[in-house]
Amino acid sequence: MTVERRADSDPKGSARDRAALEEPACRPRSQPHGTRTRREDEPPTCPIRVVILGSTGSIGRSTLEVLSHDAQRDRRFELLGLAAGGNWAEAARQVREHRPRIVAMHDAQAAQRLEDALRTEGGPFPGRDLEIQAGPEAVANLAAHPQADRVISAIVGAAGLRATWAAVAAGKLVGLANKESLVVAGALLTDLARRTGATLLPVDSEHSAIFQALASGDTSEVKRVILTASGGPFRGRSAASLARVTPAEALRHPTWAMGPKITIDSATLMNKALEVIEARWLFDLAPEQIDVVVHPQSVVHSMVEFRDGSTLAQLSPPDMKLPIQYALSHPRRWEGPCRSIDWTQATTWTFEPPDREAFPCLDLGLRALRDGGTAPAALNAANEAAVSLFLEGTIGFNDIPRALSAVLDHHPYDPQPSLDRLWEVDAWARNEVLRKWIVSSTSSA
Numbered sequence: 001m002t003v004e005r006r007a008d009s010d011p012k013g014s015a016r017d018r019a020a021l022e023e024p025a026c027r028p029r030s031q032p033h034g035t036r037t038r039r040e041d042e043p044p045t046c047p048i049r050v051v052i053l054g055s056t057g058s059i060g061r062s063t064l065e066v067l068s069h070d071a072q073r074d075r076r077f078e079l080l081g082l083a084a085g086g087n088w089a090e091a092a093r094q095v096r097e098h099r100p101r102i103v104a105m106h107d108a109q110a111a112q113r114l115e116d117a118l119r120t121e122g123g124p125f126p127g128r129d130l131e132i133q134a135g136p137e138a139v140a141n142l143a144a145h146p147q148a149d150r151v152i153s154a155i156v157g158a159a160g161l162r163a164t165w166a167a168v169a170a171g172k173l174v175g176l177a178n179k180e181s182l183v184v185a186g187a188l189l190t191d192l193a194r195r196t197g198a199t200l201l202p203v204d205s206e207h208s209a210i211f212q213a214l215a216s217g218d219t220s221e222v223k224r225v226i227l228t229a230s231g232g233p234f235r236g237r238s239a240a241s242l243a244r245v246t247p248a249e250a251l252r253h254p255t256w257a258m259g260p261k262i263t264i265d266s267a268t269l270m271n272k273a274l275e276v277i278e279a280r281w282l283f284d285l286a287p288e289q290i291d292v293v294v295h296p297q298s299v300v301h302s303m304v305e306f307r308d309g310s311t312l313a314q315l316s317p318p319d320m321k322l323p324i325q326y327a328l329s330h331p332r333r334w335e336g337p338c339r340s341i342d343w344t345q346a347t348t349w350t351f352e353p354p355d356r357e358a359f360p361c362l363d364l365g366l367r368a369l370r371d372g373g374t375a376p377a378a379l380n381a382a383n384e385a386a387v388s389l390f391l392e393g394t395i396g397f398n399d400i401p402r403a404l405s406a407v408l409d410h411h412p413y414d415p416q417p418s419l420d421r422l423w424e425v426d427a428w429a430r431n432e433v434l435r436k437w438i439v440s441s442t443s444s445a
């Protein structure tokens with residue numbers, strides 16, 4: 001019998017069950033951030049009102065699939081609101097199918113197009129059944145909505161920080177996919193969570209795996225965590241052979257279907273660099289306690305090695321709906337749309353060290369983590385700018401790490417930046433990449 005069933009039949013559960021449910025998010029006994037609140041100590045009260053930030057993206061759409069599956073069975077979730085950037089057509093489709101009460105579009109014109117489309121096509125009627133809001137403040141307000149029980153933060157890039165910040169400031173349970181929030185402002189965001197009682201529940205598959213494996217222990221008992229990396233589409237290739245790879249080739253991820261920015265990050269291994277920094281803040285680990293191993297099958301999502309020599313891992317077929325659902329149901333586990341591993345099939349899982357020469361972004365991330373202060377924010381902004389330039393064909397694949405290295409060498413370092421300072425450095429780094437790399441690519445053309 002599972003803990004879940006016991007707790008259902010006896011609302012108070014056994015002493016052991018109650019202790020299990022009292023484990024706070026991300027730091028089973030000694031929290032890295034967030035103070036334990038009564039809300040976290042208890043199983044979620046249904047229906048759980050959900051807000052999805054970045055609903056039109058890959059994680060956003062997977063979250064809606066989790067909610068759809070639930071709507072046909074258990075009705076444990078209720079969709080309160082959606083936020084997106086500019087894709088009004090997808091937002092309109094989502095509104096018709098999922099009937100949120102609020103939609104916030106970052107782009108004001110997109111909000112108007114959405115409203116026009118819904119008025120002409122029928123369905124939820126703007127102003128009566130549906131509130132449509134526009135602009136970055138509307139997105140942040142939705143993230144902090146008083147009726148939101150859980151907020152899935154899945155806007156891509158540093159652009160997601162403002163809404164993540166608003167949700168954390170409002171003391172929410174935040175399912176965090178937007179790793180860049182922690183990369184840019186990990187110290188400030190986790191400090192804010194500690195003060196407001198907010199909880200960051202990892203959605204990123206590796207961090208969800210670590211979080212799940214940690215349930216049996218305590219971060220003070222952890223020797224190290226090992227993040228798995230697929231190795232991306234160019235695993236096994238030399239640096240020289242990567243010089244002329246195209247965006248289309250880099251977008252062909254071997255195991256995951258994701259948005260374009262994170263897919264390029266996977267190809268450069270920058271995604272793993274960002275994830276090392278994310279793990280540092282989620283689990284309050286020293287940089288030396290975070291390792292990376294390449295596991296091309298993406299079934300073992302990460303491992304925790306404890307002091308006694310035991311290693312625990314979390315395994316499942318590669319499908320983001322599982323960590324998303326766990327961030328929505330934690331501390332419970334519910335039936336959902338994900339299948340489990342088929343143990344009747346002969347299979348081989350392999351592990352190998354990452355190639356740090358061909359993929360220098362990994363070590364650039366470690367360098368930024370060790371430097372601390374503004375370094376990770378500068379690195380992240382430079383990466384966002386460089387990935388955009390690569391995707392539009394302006395720079396080559398190997399120019400991405402070159403651009404990041406140049407920004408780390410020259411950025412105006414501040415060891416203890418305020419949030420405003422971090423935004424200044426973010427703008428400086430983007431500008432630096434555009435200035436230097438666009439000028440050099442046009443002069444060499």
Ligand SMILES: NC(=O)C1=CN([C@@H]2O[C@H](COP(=O)(O)OP(=O)(O)OC[C@H]3O[C@@H](n4cnc5c(N)ncnc54)[C@H](OP(=O)(O)O)[C@@H]3O)[C@@H](O)[C@H]2O)C=CC1
Nearest residue numbers: 054056057058059084085086087106155156177178258259
């Ligand atoms: N995809 C995955 O499997 C995984 C993703 N992640 C992380 O989750 C986040 C989202 O990734 P993914 O879903 O792949 O990205 P996508 O590119 O697929 O989606 C990005 C979403 O962000 C929205 N958006 C962009 N800018 C803004 C803005 N300024 N205000 C409001 N919304 C905005 C987009 O809206 P619109 O399209 O309407 O403009 C879209 O809904 C990233 O941080 C990524 O690293 C982590 C682990 C796995």
Ligand SMILES: CC(=O)[C@@H](O)[C@H](O)COP(=O)(O)O
Nearest residue numbers: 204205229230231232266271
């Ligand atoms: C699904 C997920 O969590 C991604 O961050 C994934 O890890 C990307 O794959 P890589 O391991 O190739 O970076």
Ligand SMILES: [Mn+2]
Nearest residue numbers: 204205206275
């Ligand atoms: Mn990941």
